Amino acid sequence: QLQLQESGPGLVKPSETLSLTCTVSGGSISSSSYYWGWIRQPPGERLEWIGSLSRSGSTYYNPSLKSRVTISVDTSKNQFSLKMSSVTAADTAVYYCARLRWQGGYYFDYWGQGTLVTVSS
Amino acid sequence: DIVMTQSPDSLAVSLGERATINCKSSRSVLDSSNNKNYLAWYRQKPGQPPKLLIYWASTRESGVPDRFSGSGSGTDFTLTISSLQAEDVAVYYCQQYYTTPTFGQGTKVEIK
Numbered sequence: 001q002l003q004l005q006e007s008g009p010g011l012v013k014p015s016e017t018l019s020l021t022c023t024v025s026g027g028s029i030s031s032s033s034y035y036w037g038w039i040r041q042p043p044g045e046r047l048e049w050i051g052s053l054s055r056s057g058s059t060y061y062n063p064s065l066k067s068r069v070t071i072s073v074d075t076s077k078n079q080f081s082l083k084m085s086s087v088t089a090a091d092t093a094v095y096y097c098a099r100l101r102w103q104g105g106y107y108f109d110y111w112g113q114g115t116l117v118t119v120s121s
Numbered sequence: 122d123i124v125m126t127q128s129p130d131s132l133a134v135s136l137g138e139r140a141t142i143n144c145k146s147s148r149s150v151l152d153s154s155n156n157k158n159y160l161a162w163y164r165q166k167p168g169q170p171p172k173l174l175i176y177w178a179s180t181r182e183s184g185v186p187d188r189f190s191g192s193g194s195g196t197d198f199t200l201t202i203s204s205l206q207a208e209d210v211a212v213y214y215c216q217q218y219y220t221t222p223t224f225g226q227g228t229k230v231e232i233k
Contacts, residue, residue, distance in 0.1 A: 047171070047214060047224040062221060096170055104152070105218030107161040109182070111170035 002026040004097050004112035012091075012119050018084040022097030022112060029078045031055065035100035038071065038082045039108065040093040048093075052100055053080055087119045123147050123217050127225035133233040140202040142228045144215035149195045152219065159219035162191055162200045165227075166211045174213075175200065207232065 008020035022036070029036060037052035051061040051071045061069050065084070073080040084091060094114040100106040124147040134140045150159045158178035163171035173182045175191040178198055188203045202209055210232060215225040 046226045047216075049222040049224075098170075101176075104155075104157075105159045105220070106222065107173065107176050107216060107218050108163075108171070109173045111172070114170050 002099065002110050004099065004110060006095060006097050006112045006115040008115065008117070010116060010118060012087055012117060013121050014088055014119055015086055018082070018087050018091065018117055018119075020082045020095055020097075020115065020117070022080050022082075024078045024080075024099075029073065029080060030075050033101075035102050035106055036073070036080050037098055037100050037106075037108070039096045039098055039111075040091075041096070041114075042090070042093040045093075050082065050084075050095075052106065054102070089119050091117070092119045093117060122223050123150065123220055125215055125217055125223055125225035127213075127215060127228045129228060130226070131229040131231065133231045134202075134205045135233045136207065137204050138233075140205050140209070140230055142200045142213050142215075142230070144193075144198040144200070144225050146196045146198075146217055150217045150219035151195050158194050158198070159217055160191075160193070160198050161216045161218065162189075163214045163216065164209070164211045165214065166208075171214060202230070205230070205232070 003025045005023045012018045035052050038050040041047050053071050068085045070083045096114045097112045098108040099110040126145045128143045160178040162175040165171040179191040190201045192199050212227040212229050
């Protein structure tokens with residue numbers, strides 16, 4: 001059974017960089033059939049796609065966040081990571097990592113449990 | 122971005138009764154080249170991540186009970202729970218994947 005687990009600091013100071021890692025178990029992140037990505041949910045707000053990583057290593061980002069976001073992969077550890085720079089209180093959210101099915105567009109078929117990141121001094 | 126709007130924001134349904142959730146997209150998510158609607162539905166139980174229920178607007182994910190069904194095309198979609206069970210208390214989201222993925226605001230389903 002595929003499992004994803006987010007890890008990283010739960011508290012980040014304004015203007016600093018948020019860093020999260022997603023560890024995948026029960027399957028290979030190098031699988032040719034799937035993409036991997038990050039979604040967040042600010043308190044009381046809707047889910048927001050942050051970005052995705054294809055099996056070839058190509059990255060795709062939400063245009064509203066693109067200037068501040070980097071997604072990378074470490075296949076040796078079966079992990080992928082999110083970095084978001086210059087964070088503000090508006091970036092406070094539960095952050096989820098997920099597996100994506102690419103079929104001309106993508107939806108999310110496995111999710112991590114999520115991790116709350118609070119931006120505060 | 123395509124804006125997804127769900128209605129109602131919340132509803133209370135008796136156990137065993139039908140629950141209906143609507144989702145409207147600001148523009149069509151139907152690809153006329155393959156006649157597929159790029160629309161998915163998720164259920165998020167309290168304290169849990171979202172779980173995929175339906176994709177292509179009406180295809181149930183493996184393992185999802187058949188009391189869940191999706192319908193609609195173009196800009197108007199519906200998720201129906203034919204006989205509400207206690208474990209269906211959750212927030213339900215629609216998501217379009219025709220372009221940059223976007224989600225609806227969620228519909229909270231409770232027991233009456």
